[in-house]
Amino acid sequence: MFRLFWLLKWKSLKAELQYPVNFLSGLFGTSLIGAMDILMLWVPVTAFKAIGGWDFWQLGFMFALWKMSHGLHEFFFLPFRGKHDEFLRMGDYDSFLIRPMHPILQILARSEFVVANMLSELFPSVTMFLICAPHVKVPWSMGNILFLGLLLFSGAVIEWAVYLFISTFGFWFVRTNALRSIAGTFLFRAANYPLHIYGRVFPFIMTFVFPFAFMAYYPTHYFFQMQNPLYSVWMPYLPPLVAIVALTIAWGFWSLGVQKYQGSGT
Amino acid sequence: MSAFSGARGLSGEIWAAAGLIRASVQEKLVYRFDLLVTLVRNLILITIFRFLWLSLYGGQAEFGGVSLNQTLTYATLGIILSPLFPNSLILDVGGRIRSGNILFDISRPLHFGSLLLYQMMGQFVAALATSAAPMFLIALALGELTLPTSGWVWLAFGVSLALGFFIAFWLDFIVALAGFWLTETWGLFYAKWSVVDALSGKYLPLWIFPPFLRGLALALPFRGILYSALAIFVGQVPLEKIPAELGFQLVWALMLTLMGRLGYVAAARHLSVQGG
Numbered sequence: 001m002f003r004l005f006w007l008l009k010w011k012s013l014k015a016e017l018q019y020p021v022n023f024l025s026g027l028f029g030t031s032l033i034g035a036m037d038i039l040m041l042w043v044p045v046t047a048f049k050a051i052g053g054w055d056f057w058q059l060g061f062m063f064a065l066w067k068m069s070h071g072l073h074e075f076f077f078l079p080f081r082g083k084h085d086e087f088l089r090m091g092d093y094d095s096f097l098i099r100p101m102h103p104i105l106q107i108l109a110r111s112e113f114v115v116a117n118m119l120s121e122l123f124p125s126v127t128m129f130l131i132c133a134p135h136v137k138v139p140w141s142m143g144n145i146l147f148l149g150l151l152l153f154s155g156a157v158i159e160w161a162v163y164l165f166i167s168t169f170g171f172w173f174v175r176t177n178a179l180r181s182i183a184g185t186f187l188f189r190a191a192n193y194p195l196h197i198y199g200r201v202f203p204f205i206m207t208f209v210f211p212f213a214f215m216a217y218y219p220t221h222y223f224f225q226m227q228n229p230l231y232s233v234w235m236p237y238l239p240p241l242v243a244i245v246a247l248t249i250a251w252g253f254w255s256l257g258v259q260k261y262q263g264s265g266t
Numbered sequence: 267m268s269a270f271s272g273a274r275g276l277s278g279e280i281w282a283a284a285g286l287i288r289a290s291v292q293e294k295l296v297y298r299f300d301l302l303v304t305l306v307r308n309l310i311l312i313t314i315f316r317f318l319w320l321s322l323y324g325g326q327a328e329f330g331g332v333s334l335n336q337t338l339t340y341a342t343l344g345i346i347l348s349p350l351f352p353n354s355l356i357l358d359v360g361g362r363i364r365s366g367n368i369l370f371d372i373s374r375p376l377h378f379g380s381l382l383l384y385q386m387m388g389q390f391v392a393a394l395a396t397s398a399a400p401m402f403l404i405a406l407a408l409g410e411l412t413l414p415t416s417g418w419v420w421l422a423f424g425v426s427l428a429l430g431f432f433i434a435f436w437l438d439f440i441v442a443l444a445g446f447w448l449t450e451t452w453g454l455f456y457a458k459w460s461v462v463d464a465l466s467g468k469y470l471p472l473w474i475f476p477p478f479l480r481g482l483a484l485a486l487p488f489r490g491i492l493y494s495a496l497a498i499f500v501g502q503v504p505l506e507k508i509p510a511e512l513g514f515q516l517v518w519a520l521m522l523t524l525m526g527r528l529g530y531v532a533a534a535r536h537l538s539v540q541g542g
Contacts, residue, residue, distance in 0.1 A: 022450035029453030036460040047474040178303040197321040
């Protein structure tokens with residue numbers, strides 16, 4: 001089943017590379033988003049020296065963690081943020097449901113421009129990571145590198161779980177754009193700055209509703225050996241667990257939703 | 267084509283403009299639920315930046331000669347107003363070129379640039395009335411805004427916003443013309459989007475930029491989209507310097523109009539549409 005998944009991903013890469021100019025211009029354009037996000041951190045931190053007590057290395061490291069996770073998400077899980085509503089509306093689900101491969105895996109494999117999308121997240125984030133990693137307090141031992149890898153993948157799964165959950169509403173309502181765009185505001189804007197500057201409500205939302213804070217804010221405390229001020233000192237170690245729980249809930253909700261599927265009528 | 271539109275005269279042009287503006291206003295009003303979502307999104311963004319600035323000011327009332335209230339007003343107004351400006355024509359035009367529908371657009375008696383201009387004006391007016399104005403009142407009620415006391419500042423702010431619209435539109439139009447040469451335009455769309463976000467002062471006022479970057483941003487036309495109007499509103503452009511600021515915007519608006527018109531001549535000549 002997973003062999004088939006990789007085969008489909010490989011095919012989509014080959015399709016992307018059919019138009020190399022588009023591939024490269026897309027890559028360049030979307031990489032600029034990351035560059036501008038970095039600018040949005042660098043400018044205020046240069047003028048004011050720190051944001052919420054964090055210096056540029058800490059902010060840059062948090063941004064890099066978030067963005068690298070997000071890059072993995074774009075490669076593996078993108079269709080649930082992008083195309084799920086369309087699959088429901090256009091009746092693609094009919095074919096997902098009658099094939100032997102699990103529908104969720106089929107949807108994950110149905111992706112366009114995944115490689116350009118992933119690389120355009122990874123260029124700015126890996127650059128920032130390499131710049132900020134030498135300032136981290138914990139040593140770059142094998143164990144920590146493995147932990148980093150686990151965190152990045154957990155982060156990608158957390159993002160996926162949120163969008164899988166939101167997409168599932170599509171079985172009842174025609175469009176889920178509204179929720180998606182609200183979640184996106186937290187993901188793409190609020191997550192750029194340290195969570196403790198936001199008072200009480202936003203940290204609660206980013207921890208328990210859309211748990212994006214586990215993608216970068218909490219784990220950053222481990223690497224810089226800072227005491228996490230929110231909820232519990234154990235938060236930096238929890239992302240893998242949160243990923244499993246969030247995905248289980250979202251997957252369960254999807255399984256419930258898919259039973260409501262009635263076809264698009266086309 | 268342009269000779270034909272000349273023959274219809276000015277009144278024909280105005281009728282066409284009024285019709286197109288009305289149509290886009292009506293189109294916008296159909297999607298009432300989207301207005302609600304925009305409202306919620308804007309409130310979230312305003313909250314994010316409110317906390318960011320509170321944290322940066324760290325209890326001080328002033329930083330570098332700018333008060334916290336001025337900065338909060340700038341940030342809030344920037345979030346409310348920035349969705350009004352055209353920024354995604356390239357996707358629209360690119361799509362119409364791929365589908366071939368562009369042929370209908372460019373063979374109308376109305377100039378293609380004017381067609382899009384009036385549509386965007388309609389969207390600007392509709393968004394101003396349905397999302398920016400209510401948002402402004404909400405932000406005012408929440409105490410996020412400090413209003414200017416001088417009537418001249420209000421007037422200059424209005425003029426500056428209008429000029430900003432023209433700069434945004436023609437910049438967007440010029441970038442959209444690239445669609446006549448490229449087959450996929452999303453890379454360019456994001457590139458332009460990012461540059462405009464940063465250099466128009468949408469999220470961060472240009473006065474906190476480091477000197478080199480600030481010099482660059484102040485020299486480029488992007489600042490005329492939003493920064494000029496916001497800086498006038500919060501009083502960072504003193505009364506005696508307002509004419510110069512508006513002059514900067516006017517010159518860029520005219521230059522970009524000319525560039526857009528000339529660019530369109532070249533683009534229309536180059537256009538090739540796939541059959542079918």
